[in-house]
Amino acid sequence: MESGLAHGESVFINFRRSMRDPKEHGFRWVDIKQLRFSADPVDDEGLLAALIGHEQFRDDYAGGGVLPDGPRHGPYWLGSITPDLYAPISQEKAVQILRDWAAPLRDLPTGLEADLRREVFARVAAADGIYYLNELGDEAVHDWGRVHDCFHEFVLVDRAAGRITLIVAADD
Structure with a gap:
Protein backbone atom coordinates (compact mmCIF):
# COMPACT_ATOMS: atom_id res chain seq x y z
CA MET A 1 0.00 0.00 0.00
CA GLU A 2 1.51 3.30 -1.17
CA SER A 3 0.95 6.50 0.81
CA GLY A 4 -1.40 4.56 3.12
CA LEU A 5 -3.83 4.00 0.23
CA ALA A 6 -4.43 1.01 -2.04
CA HIS A 7 -5.87 1.58 -5.50
CA GLY A 8 -9.05 -0.36 -6.18
CA GLU A 9 -11.62 0.26 -8.86
CA SER A 10 -11.46 2.83 -11.66
CA VAL A 11 -14.36 3.92 -13.86
CA PHE A 12 -14.34 6.08 -17.00
CA ILE A 13 -17.48 7.61 -18.52
CA ASN A 14 -17.11 9.36 -21.88
CA PHE A 15 -19.79 11.30 -23.78
CA ARG A 16 -20.18 13.99 -26.44
CA ARG A 17 -20.11 17.57 -25.28
CA SER A 18 -23.28 18.33 -27.23
CA MET A 19 -26.17 15.91 -26.94
CA ARG A 20 -27.93 17.70 -29.80
CA ASP A 21 -25.13 17.59 -32.39
CA PRO A 22 -23.62 14.10 -32.86
CA LYS A 23 -21.11 15.56 -35.35
CA GLU A 24 -19.47 17.69 -32.69
CA HIS A 25 -16.02 16.30 -31.94
CA GLY A 26 -15.68 17.54 -28.36
CA PHE A 27 -16.13 15.16 -25.46
CA ARG A 28 -16.86 15.34 -21.77
CA TRP A 29 -15.76 12.60 -19.45
CA VAL A 30 -15.62 11.55 -15.84
CA ASP A 31 -12.66 9.62 -14.46
CA ILE A 32 -13.23 7.93 -11.10
CA LYS A 33 -10.46 6.38 -9.04
CA GLN A 34 -11.23 4.62 -5.77
CA LEU A 35 -8.59 3.99 -3.17
CA ARG A 36 -8.96 2.15 0.12
CA PHE A 37 -7.48 3.30 3.38
CA SER A 38 -6.88 1.40 6.59
CA ALA A 39 -9.10 1.59 9.63
CA ASP A 40 -6.43 3.62 11.46
CA PRO A 41 -7.85 7.02 12.33
CA VAL A 42 -6.58 9.66 9.91
CA ASP A 43 -8.12 13.08 9.51
CA ASP A 44 -9.34 14.25 6.11
CA GLU A 45 -6.28 16.44 5.58
CA GLY A 46 -4.10 13.35 6.08
CA LEU A 47 -6.19 11.42 3.55
CA LEU A 48 -5.87 14.27 1.03
CA ALA A 49 -2.09 14.29 1.55
CA ALA A 50 -1.97 10.52 1.04
CA LEU A 51 -3.99 10.86 -2.16
CA ILE A 52 -1.71 13.59 -3.51
CA GLY A 53 1.28 11.33 -2.75
CA HIS A 54 -0.22 8.28 -4.48
CA GLU A 55 0.90 7.33 -7.99
CA GLN A 56 -2.73 7.25 -9.20
CA PHE A 57 -2.79 11.01 -8.63
CA ARG A 58 -0.05 11.47 -11.26
CA ASP A 59 -2.44 11.54 -14.20
CA ASP A 60 -2.51 14.44 -16.66
CA TYR A 61 -5.94 13.34 -17.96
CA ALA A 62 -4.80 14.03 -21.50
CA GLY A 63 -4.32 10.49 -22.78
CA GLY A 64 -1.03 9.55 -21.15
CA GLY A 65 -2.60 7.81 -18.18
CA VAL A 66 -0.92 7.46 -14.81
CA LEU A 67 2.80 8.16 -14.85
CA PRO A 68 4.24 6.94 -11.50
CA ASP A 69 7.02 9.54 -11.60
CA GLY A 70 5.04 12.14 -13.55
CA PRO A 71 5.21 15.83 -12.60
CA ARG A 72 1.60 16.65 -13.59
CA HIS A 73 -1.90 16.25 -12.22
CA GLY A 74 -4.60 17.35 -14.64
CA PRO A 75 -3.72 20.87 -15.80
CA TYR A 76 -1.45 21.52 -12.82
CA TRP A 77 2.10 20.89 -11.78
CA LEU A 78 1.92 18.22 -9.10
CA GLY A 79 4.06 20.28 -6.73
CA SER A 80 1.45 23.06 -6.78
CA ILE A 81 -1.24 20.92 -5.15
CA THR A 82 -1.52 20.66 -1.38
CA PRO A 83 -4.31 19.41 0.90
CA ASP A 84 -5.26 22.92 1.98
CA LEU A 85 -6.27 23.80 -1.61
CA TYR A 86 -9.26 21.45 -1.37
CA ALA A 87 -12.31 23.25 -0.02
CA PRO A 88 -15.03 21.28 1.78
CA ILE A 89 -18.35 21.57 -0.03
CA SER A 90 -21.83 20.22 0.54
CA GLN A 91 -23.35 17.30 -1.30
CA GLU A 92 -25.87 19.71 -2.85
CA LYS A 93 -23.12 22.00 -4.17
CA ALA A 94 -21.12 19.07 -5.60
CA VAL A 95 -24.21 17.73 -7.38
CA GLN A 96 -25.02 21.20 -8.72
CA ILE A 97 -21.50 21.68 -10.13
CA LEU A 98 -21.54 18.25 -11.76
CA ARG A 99 -25.05 18.58 -13.20
CA ASP A 100 -24.38 22.07 -14.55
CA TRP A 101 -21.19 20.82 -16.18
CA ALA A 102 -22.65 17.57 -17.59
CA ALA A 103 -25.71 19.08 -19.23
CA PRO A 104 -26.59 22.71 -18.63
CA LEU A 105 -29.94 22.12 -20.31
CA ARG A 106 -30.63 18.89 -18.39
CA ASP A 107 -31.03 16.84 -21.56
CA LEU A 108 -28.88 13.83 -20.70
CA PRO A 109 -29.72 10.60 -22.51
CA THR A 110 -31.30 7.97 -20.24
CA GLY A 111 -28.29 5.62 -20.33
CA LEU A 112 -25.82 8.38 -19.51
CA GLU A 113 -28.06 9.69 -16.72
CA ALA A 114 -28.17 6.16 -15.24
CA ASP A 115 -24.36 5.81 -15.48
CA LEU A 116 -23.81 9.17 -13.79
CA ARG A 117 -26.38 8.39 -11.10
CA ARG A 118 -24.76 5.03 -10.32
CA GLU A 119 -21.07 5.91 -10.68
CA VAL A 120 -20.96 9.56 -9.60
CA PHE A 121 -24.02 10.78 -7.71
CA ALA A 122 -24.41 7.65 -5.56
CA ARG A 123 -20.78 8.02 -4.46
CA VAL A 124 -21.33 11.70 -3.66
CA ALA A 125 -24.40 10.77 -1.59
CA ALA A 126 -22.44 8.15 0.40
CA ALA A 127 -19.52 10.46 1.24
CA ASP A 128 -18.85 11.71 4.77
CA GLY A 129 -16.73 14.53 3.37
CA ILE A 130 -16.59 16.15 -0.06
CA TYR A 131 -13.70 18.34 -1.16
CA TYR A 132 -13.41 20.45 -4.30
CA LEU A 133 -10.15 21.59 -5.87
CA ASN A 134 -10.65 25.22 -6.80
CA GLU A 135 -8.88 26.88 -9.73
CA LEU A 136 -5.23 27.25 -8.75
CA GLY A 137 -4.22 30.10 -11.05
CA ASP A 138 -1.84 30.45 -13.96
CA GLU A 139 1.37 29.89 -11.97
CA ALA A 140 0.22 26.34 -11.11
CA VAL A 141 -0.74 25.39 -14.69
CA ILE A 167 -13.61 12.21 -9.35
CA VAL A 168 -12.35 14.30 -12.25
CA ALA A 169 -14.92 15.71 -14.70
CA ALA A 170 -13.47 17.51 -17.70
CA ASP A 171 -13.91 18.52 -21.34
CA ASP A 172 -11.52 18.05 -24.22
Whole structure:
Protein backbone atom coordinates (compact mmCIF):
# COMPACT_ATOMS: atom_id res chain seq x y z
CA MET A 1 0.00 0.00 0.00
CA GLU A 2 1.51 3.30 -1.17
CA SER A 3 0.95 6.50 0.81
CA GLY A 4 -1.40 4.56 3.12
CA LEU A 5 -3.83 4.00 0.23
CA ALA A 6 -4.43 1.01 -2.04
CA HIS A 7 -5.87 1.58 -5.50
CA GLY A 8 -9.05 -0.36 -6.18
CA GLU A 9 -11.62 0.26 -8.86
CA SER A 10 -11.46 2.83 -11.66
CA VAL A 11 -14.36 3.92 -13.86
CA PHE A 12 -14.34 6.08 -17.00
CA ILE A 13 -17.48 7.61 -18.52
CA ASN A 14 -17.11 9.36 -21.88
CA PHE A 15 -19.79 11.30 -23.78
CA ARG A 16 -20.18 13.99 -26.44
CA ARG A 17 -20.11 17.57 -25.28
CA SER A 18 -23.28 18.33 -27.23
CA MET A 19 -26.17 15.91 -26.94
CA ARG A 20 -27.93 17.70 -29.80
CA ASP A 21 -25.13 17.59 -32.39
CA PRO A 22 -23.62 14.10 -32.86
CA LYS A 23 -21.11 15.56 -35.35
CA GLU A 24 -19.47 17.69 -32.69
CA HIS A 25 -16.02 16.30 -31.94
CA GLY A 26 -15.68 17.54 -28.36
CA PHE A 27 -16.13 15.16 -25.46
CA ARG A 28 -16.86 15.34 -21.77
CA TRP A 29 -15.76 12.60 -19.45
CA VAL A 30 -15.62 11.55 -15.84
CA ASP A 31 -12.66 9.62 -14.46
CA ILE A 32 -13.23 7.93 -11.10
CA LYS A 33 -10.46 6.38 -9.04
CA GLN A 34 -11.23 4.62 -5.77
CA LEU A 35 -8.59 3.99 -3.17
CA ARG A 36 -8.96 2.15 0.12
CA PHE A 37 -7.48 3.30 3.38
CA SER A 38 -6.88 1.40 6.59
CA ALA A 39 -9.10 1.59 9.63
CA ASP A 40 -6.43 3.62 11.46
CA PRO A 41 -7.85 7.02 12.33
CA VAL A 42 -6.58 9.66 9.91
CA ASP A 43 -8.12 13.08 9.51
CA ASP A 44 -9.34 14.25 6.11
CA GLU A 45 -6.28 16.44 5.58
CA GLY A 46 -4.10 13.35 6.08
CA LEU A 47 -6.19 11.42 3.55
CA LEU A 48 -5.87 14.27 1.03
CA ALA A 49 -2.09 14.29 1.55
CA ALA A 50 -1.97 10.52 1.04
CA LEU A 51 -3.99 10.86 -2.16
CA ILE A 52 -1.71 13.59 -3.51
CA GLY A 53 1.28 11.33 -2.75
CA HIS A 54 -0.22 8.28 -4.48
CA GLU A 55 0.90 7.33 -7.99
CA GLN A 56 -2.73 7.25 -9.20
CA PHE A 57 -2.79 11.01 -8.63
CA ARG A 58 -0.05 11.47 -11.26
CA ASP A 59 -2.44 11.54 -14.20
CA ASP A 60 -2.51 14.44 -16.66
CA TYR A 61 -5.94 13.34 -17.96
CA ALA A 62 -4.80 14.03 -21.50
CA GLY A 63 -4.32 10.49 -22.78
CA GLY A 64 -1.03 9.55 -21.15
CA GLY A 65 -2.60 7.81 -18.18
CA VAL A 66 -0.92 7.46 -14.81
CA LEU A 67 2.80 8.16 -14.85
CA PRO A 68 4.24 6.94 -11.50
CA ASP A 69 7.02 9.54 -11.60
CA GLY A 70 5.04 12.14 -13.55
CA PRO A 71 5.21 15.83 -12.60
CA ARG A 72 1.60 16.65 -13.59
CA HIS A 73 -1.90 16.25 -12.22
CA GLY A 74 -4.60 17.35 -14.64
CA PRO A 75 -3.72 20.87 -15.80
CA TYR A 76 -1.45 21.52 -12.82
CA TRP A 77 2.10 20.89 -11.78
CA LEU A 78 1.92 18.22 -9.10
CA GLY A 79 4.06 20.28 -6.73
CA SER A 80 1.45 23.06 -6.78
CA ILE A 81 -1.24 20.92 -5.15
CA THR A 82 -1.52 20.66 -1.38
CA PRO A 83 -4.31 19.41 0.90
CA ASP A 84 -5.26 22.92 1.98
CA LEU A 85 -6.27 23.80 -1.61
CA TYR A 86 -9.26 21.45 -1.37
CA ALA A 87 -12.31 23.25 -0.02
CA PRO A 88 -15.03 21.28 1.78
CA ILE A 89 -18.35 21.57 -0.03
CA SER A 90 -21.83 20.22 0.54
CA GLN A 91 -23.35 17.30 -1.30
CA GLU A 92 -25.87 19.71 -2.85
CA LYS A 93 -23.12 22.00 -4.17
CA ALA A 94 -21.12 19.07 -5.60
CA VAL A 95 -24.21 17.73 -7.38
CA GLN A 96 -25.02 21.20 -8.72
CA ILE A 97 -21.50 21.68 -10.13
CA LEU A 98 -21.54 18.25 -11.76
CA ARG A 99 -25.05 18.58 -13.20
CA ASP A 100 -24.38 22.07 -14.55
CA TRP A 101 -21.19 20.82 -16.18
CA ALA A 102 -22.65 17.57 -17.59
CA ALA A 103 -25.71 19.08 -19.23
CA PRO A 104 -26.59 22.71 -18.63
CA LEU A 105 -29.94 22.12 -20.31
CA ARG A 106 -30.63 18.89 -18.39
CA ASP A 107 -31.03 16.84 -21.56
CA LEU A 108 -28.88 13.83 -20.70
CA PRO A 109 -29.72 10.60 -22.51
CA THR A 110 -31.30 7.97 -20.24
CA GLY A 111 -28.29 5.62 -20.33
CA LEU A 112 -25.82 8.38 -19.51
CA GLU A 113 -28.06 9.69 -16.72
CA ALA A 114 -28.17 6.16 -15.24
CA ASP A 115 -24.36 5.81 -15.48
CA LEU A 116 -23.81 9.17 -13.79
CA ARG A 117 -26.38 8.39 -11.10
CA ARG A 118 -24.76 5.03 -10.32
CA GLU A 119 -21.07 5.91 -10.68
CA VAL A 120 -20.96 9.56 -9.60
CA PHE A 121 -24.02 10.78 -7.71
CA ALA A 122 -24.41 7.65 -5.56
CA ARG A 123 -20.78 8.02 -4.46
CA VAL A 124 -21.33 11.70 -3.66
CA ALA A 125 -24.40 10.77 -1.59
CA ALA A 126 -22.44 8.15 0.40
CA ALA A 127 -19.52 10.46 1.24
CA ASP A 128 -18.85 11.71 4.77
CA GLY A 129 -16.73 14.53 3.37
CA ILE A 130 -16.59 16.15 -0.06
CA TYR A 131 -13.70 18.34 -1.16
CA TYR A 132 -13.41 20.45 -4.30
CA LEU A 133 -10.15 21.59 -5.87
CA ASN A 134 -10.65 25.22 -6.80
CA GLU A 135 -8.88 26.88 -9.73
CA LEU A 136 -5.23 27.25 -8.75
CA GLY A 137 -4.22 30.10 -11.05
CA ASP A 138 -1.84 30.45 -13.96
CA GLU A 139 1.37 29.89 -11.97
CA ALA A 140 0.22 26.34 -11.11
CA VAL A 141 -0.74 25.39 -14.69
CA HIS A 142 1.84 23.20 -16.40
CA ASP A 143 3.30 23.81 -19.88
CA TRP A 144 0.28 22.42 -21.80
CA GLY A 145 -2.25 22.38 -18.99
CA ARG A 146 -4.99 24.35 -20.73
CA VAL A 147 -6.01 21.45 -23.02
CA HIS A 148 -9.30 21.08 -21.12
CA ASP A 149 -12.13 23.58 -21.46
CA CYS A 150 -13.34 22.69 -17.96
CA PHE A 151 -11.69 20.73 -15.17
CA HIS A 152 -13.60 19.83 -12.01
CA GLU A 153 -12.04 17.71 -9.29
CA PHE A 154 -13.74 16.25 -6.24
CA VAL A 155 -12.38 14.05 -3.47
CA LEU A 156 -14.95 12.01 -1.58
CA VAL A 157 -14.23 10.48 1.81
CA ASP A 158 -16.41 7.51 2.78
CA ARG A 159 -15.20 6.39 6.21
CA ALA A 160 -17.78 3.58 6.58
CA ALA A 161 -16.45 1.97 3.39
CA GLY A 162 -12.81 2.89 4.14
CA ARG A 163 -12.62 4.56 0.75
CA ILE A 164 -11.46 7.80 -0.78
CA THR A 165 -12.69 8.53 -4.30
CA LEU A 166 -11.12 10.94 -6.77
CA ILE A 167 -13.61 12.21 -9.35
CA VAL A 168 -12.35 14.30 -12.25
CA ALA A 169 -14.92 15.71 -14.70
CA ALA A 170 -13.47 17.51 -17.70
CA ASP A 171 -13.91 18.52 -21.34
CA ASP A 172 -11.52 18.05 -24.22
